[in-house]
Amino acid sequence: MSAGISVMLIVPDAAAAVVWYREAMGAVELWNLGGVAGLAVDGAPFFLHEANPDNPAETSPDRVGATSVRVEVFVDDPDAVVERALAAGATPGSPVEDHERPWGVHRQGGFTDPFGHVWSVGDRSPLHGLGGRSPAG
Numbered sequence: 001m002s003a004g005i006s007v008m009l010i011v012p013d014a015a016a017a018v019v020w021y022r023e024a025m026g027a028v029e030l031w032n033l034g035g036v037a038g039l040a041v042d043g044a045p046f047f048l049h050e051a052n053p054d055n056p057a058e059t060s061p062d063r064v065g066a067t068s069v070r071v072e073v074f075v076d077d078p079d080a081v082v083e084r085a086l087a088a089g090a091t092p093g094s095p096v097e098d099h100e101r102p103w104g105v106h107r108q109g110g111f112t113d114p115f116g117h118v119w120s121v122g123d124r125s126p127l128h129g130l131g132g133r134s135p136a137g
Helices: 014-025 078-087
Strands: 007-011 026-034 038-040 046-048 068-074 099-100 104-112 120-123
Touching: 007 014, 014 026, 014 038, 014 046, 014 078, 046 078, 078 104, 078 120
Parallel strands: 007 046, 068 120
Antiparallel strands: 026 038, 038 046, 099 104, 104 120
């Protein structure tokens, strides 16, 4: 059996968020129940849930003014994804640049979406990691 991990982003307006992620990040809509939707960016699934004023656990970062999670997405062209998101109104984060890692160069940058979620966008190199080796050798 294999496990999968994904993220559910709480947003103030799920319908508007679906449109933004489709336009800004090229997300594909997997399903939409109205207020809750499944999307994928370059095959990586994530989910949206509209904020629920009756449940403090379902409050969006823009309403509380903070987030403790950074969403990471791995794509073939991080520069293009970040540029597209910024053009659609995202706030710039770290610029896309090369980072030396134990497995080689990792190209990554980021942004904050209009709903307060922090995104890192990088190439797929971390998914291949160290080929079973630890960083120390």
